[in-house]
Amino acid sequence: MHPALRLSQLTHAWPGQAPLIDIPQLTLQQGQHLFIQGPSGCGKSTLLSLLAGVQQVQNGTCEVLGHDLAKLSPSQRDRLRGEHMGVIFQQFNLLPFLDAQANALLPTRLFPSRYQAAAARWGSASAQAQNLATTLGLSASVWHQAVHQLSVGQQQRVAAVRALMGQPRLIIADEPTSALDDARQLEFIDLLLNTAAEQGASVVMVSHNARLAERFHQVHVWPGEQRA
Amino acid sequence: MRFWLSLAISSAWSRRHALALVTLSVAVSVLILLSVQQLREDARRSFSNALSGVDLIVGPRGSATELMLYSVFQIGRPSRNMGHAGFEEIQAMPQVRWAVPIQLGDTYQGHPVLGTTPALFAHFQTQGQSLQWSQGRAFSDPQTQANAMFEVVLGAEVAQRFGHAVGDALVITHGAGGGPESTDHDEQPLKVVGILKPTGAPIDRSVLLNLEGFESMHQGWGLGISPKALKAANLGMASALAPHEPRQPDIQSLKPASLSAVWVGLHNRAEVFSVRRQIEALGRDPLMAVMPGVALDELWQVVKVVENSLVLVGALVAISAMMSVAAVLLVAMAGRRKELAILRAMGAAPHALLGFVLVESLLVCMLGILAGYLSSQVLLWSAQDLMRIHYGVMVQPGLPTLESLWRMLSLCGVAVLASLLPAWRAYRLSLMDGLHPPSI
Numbered sequence: 046m047h048p049a050l051r052l053s054q055l056t057h058a059w060p061g062q063a064p065l066i067d068i069p070q071l072t073l074q075q076g077q078h079l080f081i082q083g084p085s086g087c088g089k090s091t092l093l094s095l096l097a098g099v100q101q102v103q104n105g106t107c108e109v110l111g112h113d114l115a116k117l118s119p120s121q122r123d124r125l126r127g128e129h130m131g132v133i134f135q136q137f138n139l140l141p142f143l144d145a146q147a148n149a150l151l152p153t154r155l156f157p158s159r160y161q162a163a164a165a166r167w168g169s170a171s172a173q174a175q176n177l178a179t180t181l182g183l184s185a186s187v188w189h190q191a192v193h194q195l196s197v198g199q200q201q202r203v204a205a206v207r208a209l210m211g212q213p214r215l216i217i218a219d220e221p222t223s224a225l226d227d228a229r230q231l232e233f234i235d236l237l238l239n240t241a242a243e244q245g246a247s248v249v250m251v252s253h254n255a256r257l258a259e260r261f262h263q264v265h266v267w268p269g270e271q272r273a
Numbered sequence: 274m275r276f277w278l279s280l281a282i283s284s285a286w287s288r289r290h291a292l293a294l295v296t297l298s299v300a301v302s303v304l305i306l307l308s309v310q311q312l313r314e315d316a317r318r319s320f321s322n323a324l325s326g327v328d329l330i331v332g333p334r335g336s337a338t339e340l341m342l343y344s345v346f347q348i349g350r351p352s353r354n355m356g357h358a359g360f361e362e363i364q365a366m367p368q369v370r371w372a373v374p375i376q377l378g379d380t381y382q383g384h385p386v387l388g389t390t391p392a393l394f395a396h397f398q399t400q401g402q403s404l405q406w407s408q409g410r411a412f413s414d415p416q417t418q419a420n421a422m423f424e425v426v427l428g429a430e431v432a433q434r435f436g437h438a439v440g441d442a443l444v445i446t447h448g449a450g451g452g453p454e455s456t457d458h459d460e461q462p463l464k465v466v467g468i469l470k471p472t473g474a475p476i477d478r479s480v481l482l483n484l485e486g487f488e489s490m491h492q493g494w495g496l497g498i499s500p501k502a503l504k505a506a507n508l509g510m511a512s513a514l515a516p517h518e519p520r521q522p523d524i525q526s527l528k529p530a531s532l533s534a535v536w537v538g539l540h541n542r543a544e545v546f547s548v549r550r551q552i553e554a555l556g557r558d559p560l561m562a563v564m565p566g567v568a569l570d571e572l573w574q575v576v577k578v579v580e581n582s583l584v585l586v587g588a589l590v591a592i593s594a595m596m597s598v599a600a601v602l603l604v605a606m607a608g609r610r611k612e613l614a615i616l617r618a619m620g621a622a623p624h625a626l627l628g629f630v631l632v633e634s635l636l637v638c639m640l641g642i643l644a645g646y647l648s649s650q651v652l653l654w655s656a657q658d659l660m661r662i663h664y665g666v667m668v669q670p671g672l673p674t675l676e677s678l679w680r681m682l683s684l685c686g687v688a689v690l691a692s693l694l695p696a697w698r699a700y701r702l703s704l705m706d707g708l709h710p711p712s713i
Contacts, residue, residue: 099618120623127620138615142287143280154276155621 047111049073049215049247050096055105057091066092068105073247073263075214078238080258081251083267089251090219096249097132097217098122110214128156131208131246133218133237137200139192139207145199146188149174149206152213159211170210177206181236197224198233205237209244216241218250227256234260277625281632288608292637295601299641299688300648302594303681307649309590310677311668313583315660319400319667320576321569323474326398328545329537330568331355331363331552334559338575341568344375344534346475347385351377354531356558363535363555368548370540371396376487377533379458381445381480384431388487388529390414394426396538399474400667408432409439409467415485422489425463426481429471441465445480445490458490473661488529537562591680598641598684599691602634606692613696627696634692638685646673646681 050073057066065088073079083089094100095107095114099122102115110129114122126132131152139148153160153170160170167173178188181202187195192203201221208216218237222230234250234257241248250261258264285292324330324345332340333353342348357374364372373396376388394404394411407429413421427437437443442462463482471477539548549562573580613626621629653670660666673681 097618123617123620123622125620126618130620132618134618138611138618140284140612140615142283142612147283151619155616155619 046075048108049075049077049110050079050249051106051108053106055095055102055107057088057095057100057103066095068092068265071265073249075247076242076245077262078241078248078260079250080261080264081249081267082253082255082258082264083251084253087267089267093217093219093249093251096215097130098126127152128158129214131210131213131216133201133204133208133216133221135220135223137204137221139200139203141191141193144189144191145183145195145203146171146174148192148203149178149210151207152210156211159213162212163210166212174206174210177209177240178202180240181205198229201225201233205233205240209240209246212244212246214246216246216248218248220252221250222252222254222257230254230257231260277629278632281629284609284612284629285633285636288605291605291608292633295598295605296637296641296644298601299598299638299684300644302590302598303642303645303684304649304652305590306587306594306680306684307646307673307677308652309583309587310674310680311649311653312666313580313587314674315668316583316666317573317580318669319473320573321566322400322667323569324397324399324536324565325401326396326403326538327536327565328539328542329549329552329562330534330565331359331537331560331562332534334553334561337561337563337568338572340534340561340563341565341572343377344536345565345569347377347387347479351533354533355535355560356531357529359555359558359560360532360535363537363552366548366551368539368541368544369537371538373397373536374484374529374532375534375536376484376529379445379447379487379490381431381443382435384428384478384480386445386480386482386487387476388482388484390484393481393536396536397476399472399476400661402472404472404476405470407468407470409465412466412481412483415483422483422486423461423463424466424483424486426467426469427465428469428477428479428481430477431480432465432468437465437468439465439468443480445482447491461486461490471661473664473666484529591684595684595687598638598688602637602688602691603694606630606696609696627693630692630696631689634688635685638688642681642685 050071052068052071055066055068055071056064058064081089081092091100095102096109098109098114098117101119107114109125112125114125117125139145140151143151150170153163163170163173167176175188178185183199183202183206187199192200195203201224204221208218216237221237222233225233238248238260248261250257330340330344332344332351333355335353339349339352343351360372360374363369371392373389373393377385379386379388391411391414397404409426412424412426415422425443431437435443442464444462445458447458463486469476537548537552539545545564549564552560552562609630613630616626616629650670653668657668657670660668
């Protein structure tokens, strides 16, 4: 099986500036979780954009789920992200005009392969969504509410359900806990990592909060050395 | 596909207030666009139909435009007259269903006086509609009813302006007036027997009088001076020029020697060219027969500048309509940047996002165009009478013309382009936004 990530000599810089990202070597096996720690503005989010295929790789190799991103066109990268990755945004980015359930089901609606993956194991996409919601502690009452009526914690869980729908192999999370207090942050991370592990997915998460690092298999501290 | 459609509808519904405004702005633009267009065409058609149901206008040979101007619009004055015998010959032609003589020259307070026969009321049509009475009746034929000689019928505008009602007496002026005051036909007051309903045609501004009455008032006049004045001046020529006092007229002798024009209706319109040739070949004095529709079209070319300015207004309206629709859509699209960025981040393909944006713009555009079209029809329909009476323009609500369709289509095209631009920009920007779509 391909590693979830394989980076080598990856550098990235804004025009005319010193490299923001400089990673000589980094490999993440499928099913393992990676924590990227660093202060705000150090380029963590840019790295996630590269991994998710939103931004074009400038220098070096960036292999995600066995695909060399530098060799894919933007729309191929969009497709790779849509079919095989789940992204949890800092702001959650739920579509305001859909209810919680419809938001959670989006990936399975956009990509038949994700629907089939969900249906193969759970019978239907909504069954998986229901199951994930229960696991992540979303009460049934919020399931059909408009997302702007949900609390921050509930929105975050809806976003997590959406990312996990249809068995993606890689979950990318950008400071998903910044809006929560410490105790709830750890609780959420545990739920997310366990659910992902149960599906065989890898999680790559960035945060400035070093206390979350202990839950991950692998940690990349910014800037500096990788430690296991 | 179904998914994208339902997504587009949910998205649109969440912005329904803003979209209602966009739709309204499209509708108003279409309304103005169509109304200007329609008015332009209706103005032209109304002009061409100012005199309908008349197949030929006959007058002394000369300028067709001049004949039209004085006989239909009562503008200007005939420079020559045709003989009454010509009228009788025309009337006797087998193809001719009816012929109405027109005698011009006198005025009532600046309004033209039309000497004619009661047949006019039966045959005159404007915009395809016959004359209707708001008060009274037509004047009778003095040939059968001698006391009908000095009966007059007033056009709606004349009656309204001077507050005349049936039974009023009035005095008309010889010629255009403005000369010595003694040019009034005050020896012979006329009695109002009928008032016409407004038509929007020049007849609204006219006073209609029996040809015989018209003629009898001019007996004894010479050089445009009344017999009284001639006598008072005691000119040497007076007795030669004005041998008679106005007298109790002998009906048969009151056939005028000359006429300004004759309106002719045929049994069969297809014969109009052969009849025209025959009339123009009548030996007595050189006549000219003009088809009013054709002549009016020619005349319209003269006032083409009016139409051109309407074309210009129409084009400006179209441009401003397109710009306002584009502007409103551009603003509306700004509100969609976040959802496009989210969908892009979820891996949606560019063509799917494109369709997602286009469905909404097209839907809004269609709705706006439909609403604009329907309201323009309602507006035209409800303003129909007003337009006809006050402006003489007969508006005809109906299906849009090809040109209007093109304009609406290009409006739609502009709207689509206007929504594509921000959609493309949103798609590009979502790259820069990275995984951080703007939190609008």
